[in-house]
Amino acid sequence: MKSELFKQMAVIGVGLIGGSVGLIARRKHLVRSVVGYGKKRGELQRAVTLGAIDRYFLSPQKAVEGADLIVLATPVGMFEKIACAIAPHLKEGAIVTDVGSVKGKEVERIESLLPSYVSFVGGHPIAGREKSGVEVASADLFSGMRCILTPTPRTHPAALKKVAALWKALGTTVIEMDPLVHDQIMAAVSHLPHLVAYALMETLLNTRVAKQDPIRFSAGGLRDFTRVAASASDMWRDIFLLNGARIVEMIDLYQGVLETLKKKIIAQDGAGLIEILDRARVLRQSLIGK
Amino acid sequence: MKSELFKQMAVIGVGLIGGSVGLIARRKHLVRSVVGYGKKRGELQRAVTLGAIDRYFLSPQKAVEGADLIVLATPVGMFEKIACAIAPHLKEGAIVTDVGSVKGKEVERIESLLPSYVSFVGGHPIAGREKSGVEVASADLFSGMRCILTPTPRTHPAALKKVAALWKALGTTVIEMDPLVHDQIMAAVSHLPHLVAYALMETLLNTRVAKQDPIRFSAGGLRDFTRVAASASDMWRDIFLLNGARIVEMIDLYQGVLETLKKKIIAQDGAGLIEILDRARVLRQSLIGK
Numbered sequence: 001m002k003s004e005l006f007k008q009m010a011v012i013g014v015g016l017i018g019g020s021v022g023l024i025a026r027r028k029h030l031v032r033s034v035v036g037y038g039k040k041r042g043e044l045q046r047a048v049t050l051g052a053i054d055r056y057f058l059s060p061q062k063a064v065e066g067a068d069l070i071v072l073a074t075p076v077g078m079f080e081k082i083a084c085a086i087a088p089h090l091k092e093g094a095i096v097t098d099v100g101s102v103k104g105k106e107v108e109r110i111e112s113l114l115p116s117y118v119s120f121v122g123g124h125p126i127a128g129r130e131k132s133g134v135e136v137a138s139a140d141l142f143s144g145m146r147c148i149l150t151p152t153p154r155t156h157p158a159a160l161k162k163v164a165a166l167w168k169a170l171g172t173t174v175i176e177m178d179p180l181v182h183d184q185i186m187a188a189v190s191h192l193p194h195l196v197a198y199a200l201m202e203t204l205l206n207t208r209v210a211k212q213d214p215i216r217f218s219a220g221g222l223r224d225f226t227r228v229a230a231s232a233s234d235m236w237r238d239i240f241l242l243n244g245a246r247i248v249e250m251i252d253l254y255q256g257v258l259e260t261l262k263k264k265i266i267a268q269d270g271a272g273l274i275e276i277l278d279r280a281r282v283l284r285q286s287l288i289g290k
Numbered sequence: 291m292k293s294e295l296f297k298q299m300a301v302i303g304v305g306l307i308g309g310s311v312g313l314i315a316r317r318k319h320l321v322r323s324v325v326g327y328g329k330k331r332g333e334l335q336r337a338v339t340l341g342a343i344d345r346y347f348l349s350p351q352k353a354v355e356g357a358d359l360i361v362l363a364t365p366v367g368m369f370e371k372i373a374c375a376i377a378p379h380l381k382e383g384a385i386v387t388d389v390g391s392v393k394g395k396e397v398e399r400i401e402s403l404l405p406s407y408v409s410f411v412g413g414h415p416i417a418g419r420e421k422s423g424v425e426v427a428s429a430d431l432f433s434g435m436r437c438i439l440t441p442t443p444r445t446h447p448a449a450l451k452k453v454a455a456l457w458k459a460l461g462t463t464v465i466e467m468d469p470l471v472h473d474q475i476m477a478a479v480s481h482l483p484h485l486v487a488y489a490l491m492e493t494l495l496n497t498r499v500a501k502q503d504p505i506r507f508s509a510g511g512l513r514d515f516t517r518v519a520a521s522a523s524d525m526w527r528d529i530f531l532l533n534g535a536r537i538v539e540m541i542d543l544y545q546g547v548l549e550t551l552k553k554k555i556i557a558q559d560g561a562g563l564i565e566i567l568d569r570a571r572v573l574r575q576s577l578i579g580k
Contacts, residue, residue, distance in 0.1 A: 077560075126506075126507055126508065146506055146507070148507075184499070185499050185502070185507050188493075188494060188497050188499040189494070189499060189507045189508045189512055190507070190512070192490070192493065193512055195548075195551060196486055198551070198566060198567055198570045199548050200482070200483060200544065201569070201570035201571075201573050201574055202547045202551075202566050202569065203478075203482070203540070203543050203544045203547050204478060204479070204573065205569060205570075205573055206543055206547070207478050207540075207543070209475050209478040209479060212475070216416075216436055216465075217416055217436065217438070217476065217479045217480070218416065218479045218480055218483075222479050222480070224517050226570075226574050227514050227574075228514070229570045229571060229573075230571055230574040230575055231571075233564050233567035233568050233571055236567055237563045237564045237567060238560075240551075240555050240563055241558055241560055241563070244555045244556065244558065247555060248552055248555055248556060250493070250497075251548060251551070251552045251555075252552075253493050253497070254490065254493045254548075255545065255548060257489045258489050258541060258544075258545060258548075259545075261485060261488070261489055261492075261530075261541070262538055262541045262542075265531065265534045265538055265541075266534065266538060268531055268534065270367075270527050270528075270531055273526075273530055274523050274524065274527045276488060276492050277488055277523035277527060278523050279491070279492060280487070280488045280491030280492055280495075280516075280519045281491075281519060281523055283491050283494065283495055283519075284516050284517075284519040284520040285520055
């Protein structure tokens, strides 16, 4: 078949993203077969029923045997441990890629853990839902979205090309970016917003209002605003820890802005407030216009 | 007509909320006629065309003449000035109400500015859009929403009953609440979330990422998250100033939570992070379940 890019794909972690990769790759015949690895037999069985994988193993070593493409799709904090475990079992010429939200030094570490006859290509599809698990995997999860690939001087050009071809076939526009630049951008546009949503929920929990069914008193803002706070907590713990330095920088900036707003409120500085509010509105409108 | 609650309604400020009140009241024949007041003739003319009002004046004094219900629907910072201006022109037995997002001492002040032969009933329909203006006024804006009324010891029971009947007829469930309790709840569930969204936008503007079309790198979280930051800035300036004390209390609480999260990231305390993340997720799920 002309569309076939890989013979055997191993999906390590068959959740929302990994499950969707398997599902679309199988439907579009981008691979001959998809092998899944996970911890829970019931969920893997469900992934087979949903068409996300052909078969599965409860051992990552077994799952990668014979695979020419390995997709790491667990929470990003597990990547190093998995790379160590699968390294001796990878076949020569195999390509390892990932879908993690943190790149930077993580990419270097994974590269250093893999044998020299294997290529690693860091990847991050910009897609997600507030729900997790293979049950919400979907054939159009990546349609119209971007996938960032983060090649390094060690990345094999042919491997990069094949992984890019896969992500194009999965429906995304592929962008190449330096791993550290990726982490800086993500800290600003994704990691800080998520942290802010979690902080808002925690703040509400610390007030008496939390016991009074607060959504009754919200016109939808609270609901929209905190959609992200329903995301998988192990995934976000790993992101906050692994991109910690960049995120802390963003929190510092953000705390400065909060302090400014607070001072303007205390000083009853209406003109100063409207300046910030208008700027935010203009940026926001430029975001939704696209 | 049995459904008629008032003869002549004056809507002071014909925007999203005021325009929708007029529109629904006219369609449902809850009033015989609706007179609008605004600053811009073009917008008022548009409000007539859209069916939100029957006629208009560019002077609030003229707009309230002969009205038995006056609805204050400008940004909340203008209420006192308007109350002063219209006070001598109100007819005996008229009811003044408002749709402002801040109650508390504001209610007391407006009460004290109005003549004793007029009743004031504080009101706050929990409804809104990120867009403003009569163009987005809608016949179903209030359907299924709540409207909070904030009677005081001075509120006339018959006036309260009539305003409650109006809001029920407009589609809301009516809740009565102490004006100061209202402000505390709103500071938590609405005012802090809006401030947080504005602060996030301002933070993004202070990074280089703002120049790189950041929405490209966001899976939708940023878009949802900042929907509220597109709201009318004069309205939000007024809310931040008038409910300042309660909002500053909430900012303080929120800053404490941010500081805790930052410390846990710096300490690489995964267990501590997951505890907060899980709590947020549970609260969030309880919100969307309702």
